Amino acid sequence: MSRIKSIEELEKLRETIIEKQKARKLSIAICNGPGCLPLGSRKITQAFIDEVKKQKLTDKGVEVRATGCHGFCAQGPLVVIEPQGLFYQGIKVEDAPEIISETIVNGNIIDRLLYTDPDSGEKIPLEKDIPFYKSQQRLISGNNRLIDPNSIEDYIAIGGYKAVSKVLSEITTEQVIEEVKLSGLRGRGGAGFPTGLKWKLCHDNPGDTKYIICNADEGDPGAFMDRATLEGNPHIVIEGMIIGAYAIGAHEGYIYVRNEYPIALKRAIRAIEQAEKYGLLGEDILNSGFNLSLHIVRGAGAFVCGEESALMSSIEGKVGEPSQRPPFPVQKGLWRKPTVINNVETWANIPHIINRGGKWFASMGTEKSKGTKIFSLVGKVNNTGLVEVPMGITLRSIVFDIGGGIPKGKKFKGVQIGGPSGGCIPEKLVDLPVDYESLTSAGAIMGSGGLIVMDENTCMVDIAKYFTNFLSEESCGKCYTCRKGLQRMHEILTDITEGNGKEGNVELLEELANVVKDTTLCGLGQTSPNPVLTTLRYFKNEYESHIKEKKCPAGVCKELITYSVDPEKCTGCMVCLRNCPADAVTGAKKQIHHIDPEKCIKCGSCYELCKFDAIKIE
Amino acid sequence: MVKLIINGMEVQAEEGWTLLEAIRWVGFDVPTLCYHEGLTPYGACRLCVVEIGKEPRSKLVSSCTYPVEEGLIVRTHSKRVVNARKMIVELMLASSPQSKTVQDLASQLGVQQIRFKVEHEDCLLCGLCVRMCAEQMMAKAIDFAFRGGDRKITTPFDMKSEECRRCGACMYICPACQLRCDGPQAEQDICNACLQITPECLKTYDDVMCYLTTCGACLKQPETKQKETKNNKS
Amino acid sequence: MELSGIQKIIEKNGTHRSALIPILLDIQDEYHFLSRDALACVAQTMDIALVDVYRAATFYKYFSLVPKGEHLIQVCLGTACHVRGAPGVLNEIQRKLHIKPRETTEDKLFTLETVNCLGACAMGPIIVMDEEYHGQMTVSKVDKLIESFKKHEGITKDEQDKKH
Numbered sequence A: 001m002s003r004i005k006s007i008e009e010l011e012k013l014r015e016t017i018i019e020k021q022k023a024r025k026l027s028i029a030i031c032n033g034p035g036c037l038p039l040g041s042r043k044i045t046q047a048f049i050d051e052v053k054k055q056k057l058t059d060k061g062v063e064v065r066a067t068g069c070h071g072f073c074a075q076g077p078l079v080v081i082e083p084q085g086l087f088y089q090g091i092k093v094e095d096a097p098e099i100i101s102e103t104i105v106n107g108n109i110i111d112r113l114l115y116t117d118p119d120s121g122e123k124i125p126l127e128k129d130i131p132f133y134k135s136q137q138r139l140i141s142g143n144n145r146l147i148d149p150n151s152i153e154d155y156i157a158i159g160g161y162k163a164v165s166k167v168l169s170e171i172t173t174e175q176v177i178e179e180v181k182l183s184g185l186r187g188r189g190g191a192g193f194p195t196g197l198k199w200k201l202c203h204d205n206p207g208d209t210k211y212i213i214c215n216a217d218e219g220d221p222g223a224f225m226d227r228a229t230l231e232g233n234p235h236i237v238i239e240g241m242i243i244g245a246y247a248i249g250a251h252e253g254y255i256y257v258r259n260e261y262p263i264a265l266k267r268a269i270r271a272i273e274q275a276e277k278y279g280l281l282g283e284d285i286l287n288s289g290f291n292l293s294l295h296i297v298r299g300a301g302a303f304v305c306g307e308e309s310a311l312m313s314s315i316e317g318k319v320g321e322p323s324q325r326p327p328f329p330v331q332k333g334l335w336r337k338p339t340v341i342n343n344v345e346t347w348a349n350i351p352h353i354i355n356r357g358g359k360w361f362a363s364m365g366t367e368k369s370k371g372t373k374i375f376s377l378v379g380k381v382n383n384t385g386l387v388e389v390p391m392g393i394t395l396r397s398i399v400f401d402i403g404g405g406i407p408k409g410k411k412f413k414g415v416q417i418g419g420p421s422g423g424c425i426p427e428k429l430v431d432l433p434v435d436y437e438s439l440t441s442a443g444a445i446m447g448s449g450g451l452i453v454m455d456e457n458t459c460m461v462d463i464a465k466y467f468t469n470f471l472s473e474e475s476c477g478k479c480y481t482c483r484k485g486l487q488r489m490h491e492i493l494t495d496i497t498e499g500n501g502k503e504g505n506v507e508l509l510e511e512l513a514n515v516v517k518d519t520t521l522c523g524l525g526q527t528s529p530n531p532v533l534t535t536l537r538y539f540k541n542e543y544e545s546h547i548k549e550k551k552c553p554a555g556v557c558k559e560l561i562t563y564s565v566d567p568e569k570c571t572g573c574m575v576c577l578r579n580c581p582a583d584a585v586t587g588a589k590k591q592i593h594h595i596d597p598e599k600c601i602k603c604g605s606c607y608e609l610c611k612f613d614a615i616k617i618e
Numbered sequence B: 001m002v003k004l005i006i007n008g009m010e011v012q013a014e015e016g017w018t019l020l021e022a023i024r025w026v027g028f029d030v031p032t033l034c035y036h037e038g039l040t041p042y043g044a045c046r047l048c049v050v051e052i053g054k055e056p057r058s059k060l061v062s063s064c065t066y067p068v069e070e071g072l073i074v075r076t077h078s079k080r081v082v083n084a085r086k087m088i089v090e091l092m093l094a095s096s097p098q099s100k101t102v103q104d105l106a107s108q109l110g111v112q113q114i115r116f117k118v119e120h121e122d123c124l125l126c127g128l129c130v131r132m133c134a135e136q137m138m139a140k141a142i143d144f145a146f147r148g149g150d151r152k153i154t155t156p157f158d159m160k161s162e163e164c165r166r167c168g169a170c171m172y173i174c175p176a177c178q179l180r181c182d183g184p185q186a187e188q189d190i191c192n193a194c195l196q197i198t199p200e201c202l203k204t205y206d207d208v209m210c211y212l213t214t215c216g217a218c219l220k221q222p223e224t225k226q227k228e229t230k231n232n233k234s
Numbered sequence C: 001m002e003l004s005g006i007q008k009i010i011e012k013n014g015t016h017r018s019a020l021i022p023i024l025l026d027i028q029d030e031y032h033f034l035s036r037d038a039l040a041c042v043a044q045t046m047d048i049a050l051v052d053v054y055r056a057a058t059f060y061k062y063f064s065l066v067p068k069g070e071h072l073i074q075v076c077l078g079t080a081c082h083v084r085g086a087p088g089v090l091n092e093i094q095r096k097l098h099i100k101p102r103e104t105t106e107d108k109l110f111t112l113e114t115v116n117c118l119g120a121c122a123m124g125p126i127i128v129m130d131e132e133y134h135g136q137m138t139v140s141k142v143d144k145l146i147e148s149f150k151k152h153e154g155i156t157k158d159e160q161d162k163k164h
């Protein structure tokens, strides 16, 4: 492939690729996303490739495609057969030959591999009919299934880089910014700053040298949507960045990817190389006179480096310590030059906005929150995975319609949203619309998009302790109140969960939390008390049980619980006895077992394994 | 010139000044700990916070690092600010009670209780010594290392540093060991509170040019030092 | 450690200050830890104060100043894994191997690390042993997994018990 030298050439290439792809009669799209990979989807892909070869189907237009995340991780590994959109789940290597012979060759649906609707018990063959997908609006993530992320041609075939050619040929920088402003797009990385405004501020700052940065650090310890986007469709991020660079007048940009995401790194590096080879990056892009080069920077593992000023300092080769803003990055950013930094998902929205117009984009969502948002729906919920929903959808819709409710018939307690510095929202607010303002007013934040569902077995004090500990380790440690304040909050929370809570602890926590929020420099410190403050706000009774009655209602805090066997229910099956790592269970076959409280390490292994619900936690 | 309003008063400040400089220039004061006129402001201790902007959208910022801005409304002693400072000093008091600087601040701000478990952590990580070493002594022998709760100030690998000239400037400027406190419990005749700490440096250097005539930590025998710290902990 | 190898890595990345972290990452990848000599070599070649290099090397979680064990066990303590019982899994590994996170067993066989979310939350709790993911971990599965690794190394349970 030689460089594409003009917009006409790009369009011609697109036609050629589409023409070529018409030979594809059937595609087998195998999810190789973050959830399915550990379940062996790489081997499964190879099995399909081998089988297609063996049955000599390559020439007959059968294509095997390893793709990015399809979203429904709970049912993985997933295989979707196009163009029908036939959805097979829980695929194993052994299933490949059968799928090829039965479905691909003979056109029969294999019942066993279909998704079963838990409510009606019916089998659902097509992806689009599955309740998990029905209430979603997969603007960004929907394309993952359609392309091989290693192939720029696949991306071009579905309309890729059209927005770039449009921008470079027809519109001025001001018009691009206007369009983004009109769309109402707000940053998906946490704070929700209006993207168009950010670009305008940077554009208006004088200076020849400007930079753009894509923040793919994704340090939120319960989220993986940026990873999935970068792995599943790296070119859309690059396309967004080219448009942004053009708008503000930058000729150099960086994608900052955390090192824990080796696949995302590889895909991004490869995508940049391809785009350079095709002339979509580099000098004189599509004969427009516009130059842009992109570089990859690996993050060496620090949550705080997701914060923009820390991230830039990290690119400069220093430690990731946030710095005083103002000056803001749009004024003095990377190497003190005006810089626009946006999140992966923010960038991925840009090509859509340019192609279909800001007005179209603004028609989705609520008054102040536009478009869609990807959440990683995890925790105590049936349908874990990546979901993309229009802004303004209720939590109920996400947890129950899409998420399929809580496993094992347990009671829903609430969700934790917005990452470590987000907040816990209780069940009674389940009809809260998910948009920037509503979440903030509930004490949480949109954050990057982690959405962790919690049930009756989740202890809220423990959750607050968990996040406080996380943040205390991840704080850079510069601000005294962030470092010491978080340590002290953790100390108090530890006391409470260990049964050493005292009268006055709750008030002190609240007072300290508010001071930490007020007196810290960066977003990490300022939002770090949110988990404590929201759990205090909505679950104060749990704190009180721990402090006054020395009880953990959820049965989580080890020091406050004991495990015992319910003699009524125990059948003497020996399962817990055999699996107890501390040898604390005694008894014999068909005899009621007993747990020795002295030996018990409270690991919960018996509780997990007992089929008869005979282990009691008190 | 930049015009801003400090405690209701219109103030003309020079472009590029920090809020702290403007505040002190007109004669108000805010307490500071990690600030030193001869060194680059760092913003670590957060004691110098002031409230900026109009309520309810006002916020607290560290005045030693925040630049003056046209029309900015600044309040140096609002209730929110004073309460925050008190909490900061209470935190410091609980972790570094041997520091006279901290004890003095506590008295100044009227902090009369410690609601946290008292520990002897000594170093406040204000970074004065780090900046002193790098900016005034041009040595760059010590710096911060690690992060979060593990953060500390040290030489590379905690070993004797070739860059260090044993000038003692770091100890000279340290608010945790520079001025020894006379003891938190006044009723005791002999306090010896300062003997509770063993400056980190002594593990590595016993030939440092120490200006601390009253410290005496280096004169003590290693065994007695250890015993004492143990006793104090129990 | 071969200092010429370090020099090569520096050459590849350049001596601009912004190359520091990529260089340290490459050294970590290549040698699995950052030795004193390596850091001193980086400081000297790049003309950066040794404290700056040391500071960066201790700030980021990916770097290790001591050599790691043969097998790396990473326990995800991401939020999703936490609510699904990761702390119990971690406790069990600690109990079994007698090491804490970021430590290596005496026989240099295992290094234990905790990580924040590997992006596979849907299958939590997750542990990764030598880059292989093990999902839906439970306390009882930990035992089996570690035993299987030891068996692979030819260490029987008896020997192990004798040691402790």
Ligand SMILES: Cc1cc2nc3c(=O)[nH]c(=O)nc-3n(C[C@H](O)[C@H](O)[C@H](O)COP(=O)(O)O)c2cc1C
Pocket: A186, A187, A188, A189, A190, A191, A192, A193, A195, A215, A216, A217, A218, A219, A220, A303, A304, A305, A306, A307, A308, A309, A341, A342, A343, A344, A346, A347, A448, A522, A523, A524
């Ligand atoms: C502690 C902390 C961690 C952050 N982590 C991330 C992150 O992992 N990814 C991200 O895109 N933004 C993160 N942010 C937000 C960034 O600072 C910045 O606001 C964002 O990248 C701007 O892009 P946006 O406007 O597109 O959201 C973090 C902020 C803070 C305070």
Ligand code: FES
Pocket: B031, B032, B033, B034, B035, B042, B043, B044, B045, B046, B047, B048, B049, B062, B063, B064, B065
């Ligand atoms: S004096 Fe300003 S933060 Fe310490």
Ligand code: FES
Pocket: A221, A222, A223, C076, C077, C078, C079, C080, C081, C082, C116, C117, C118, C119, C120, C121, C122, C124, C125, C126
């Ligand atoms: S929380 Fe474990 S993989 Fe994300």
